[in-house]
Amino acid sequence: MSTDKTIVVITGGNTGIGYETVKALMDSPAPYTVLMGSRKLENASDAIAKLSSEISNSSSEVVPIQIDITDDDSISNAYKEIESKFGKVDALINNAGASFDAIMKEKPGPTGIREAWETSYSVNVSSTQVMTTTFIPLLLKSSSPRLLFITSGLSSLTTMSGGFNSKLGAGAPQAGWPKPPEASVIAYRSSKTALNMMMLDWARVLKQDGVKVFAISPGFLATGLGGVGAATLRKFGAGEPSEGGDLIRKVVQGERDADAGKVVNKDGVQPW
Known part of the structure; x- marks a missing residue:
C-alpha cells in the first residue's frame, strides 16, 4: 500500500489528545495517511469509525495499527508492517503516556512509591525511547522528517523553581511529618522532564540528518490523564x-519550525 500522502505515525492515537490530533489532521486540507497506534487494534478501529461520523469529507485516511510501546515485540511488528506497506514515516508523534501517581495513594509506603515511579519512567521515558530508536530508519527516508514528543507544562524546571502551585492545588504543605496527600503528580512531572532531555538529545543526534525535533506542551486540558476525569478537570479551568x-x-x-529543538506551547516556547 504505497501513498503520496504525508505519513504520520501517532502512538496512543485512539483517545484524548492523540485522537484530537488525528481529527485535526483529518480536518486539514493537506492529505495525510495517519497510522493510528493503539494498544488494541479494535480500539483504533472504533476510534476511526467515530472519526468518520465526525468528519465526512477528508483528503486524508486513517489506518489502525497495533502498537503497545511497553512491548518490544509490538513495536518491532508495527515497524515491519509500516516499512512493508509505506516505506517511510514523515512524522512520528510520541503521544502515548500516562500518569501513575495515584498508585502512591492506593499503596502507601515504599511499594507504592517504587511502582508509581518505575511505571512512570517505563512508559513515559524508556518505552518512548525504544519506540523512537526503532522508527528512526523510516523517519530518515522522509524528505521532510519531524519527530515530536508530547510533554507537559508540569515538566518545566523553571516553573518549579519559582514555587510549584498547580491549578489542582499543590502549594507548600505545613511543616512536620507525615505530609498530607497532594496533587503534585511528582512522578509524572519528573518523567516528562526526562522526556524533554530525551528530545534535546535526539535534536543533537539527528541535526545533520535534517530532522526537526520538538517537544509539545499541549497545556492543561480535560483528558483522562491520571484518572481524575475530564469533567473534574474542567472545573479547575482545563481547556478542551x-x-x-x-x-x-x-x-x-x-x-x-522556528522553534525546533525546544518545548513548544500555544503561547510560544515553554521555559526549561
Whole structure:
C-alpha cells in the first residue's frame, strides 16, 4: 500500500489528545495517511469509525495499527508492517503516556512509591525511547522528517523553581511529618522532564540528518490523564483536548519550525 500522502505515525492515537490530533489532521486540507497506534487494534478501529461520523469529507485516511510501546515485540511488528506497506514515516508523534501517581495513594509506603515511579519512567521515558530508536530508519527516508514528543507544562524546571502551585492545588504543605496527600503528580512531572532531555538529545543526534525535533506542551486540558476525569478537570479551568490536537497539527505542518529543538506551547516556547 504505497501513498503520496504525508505519513504520520501517532502512538496512543485512539483517545484524548492523540485522537484530537488525528481529527485535526483529518480536518486539514493537506492529505495525510495517519497510522493510528493503539494498544488494541479494535480500539483504533472504533476510534476511526467515530472519526468518520465526525468528519465526512477528508483528503486524508486513517489506518489502525497495533502498537503497545511497553512491548518490544509490538513495536518491532508495527515497524515491519509500516516499512512493508509505506516505506517511510514523515512524522512520528510520541503521544502515548500516562500518569501513575495515584498508585502512591492506593499503596502507601515504599511499594507504592517504587511502582508509581518505575511505571512512570517505563512508559513515559524508556518505552518512548525504544519506540523512537526503532522508527528512526523510516523517519530518515522522509524528505521532510519531524519527530515530536508530547510533554507537559508540569515538566518545566523553571516553573518549579519559582514555587510549584498547580491549578489542582499543590502549594507548600505545613511543616512536620507525615505530609498530607497532594496533587503534585511528582512522578509524572519528573518523567516528562526526562522526556524533554530525551528530545534535546535526539535534536543533537539527528541535526545533520535534517530532522526537526520538538517537544509539545499541549497545556492543561480535560483528558483522562491520571484518572481524575475530564469533567473534574474542567472545573479547575482545563481547556478542551482539541486545543492540543490543533497545536500538534501546526507543528506537523511546519508552522512552528522556528522553534525546533525546544518545548513548544500555544503561547510560544515553554521555559526549561
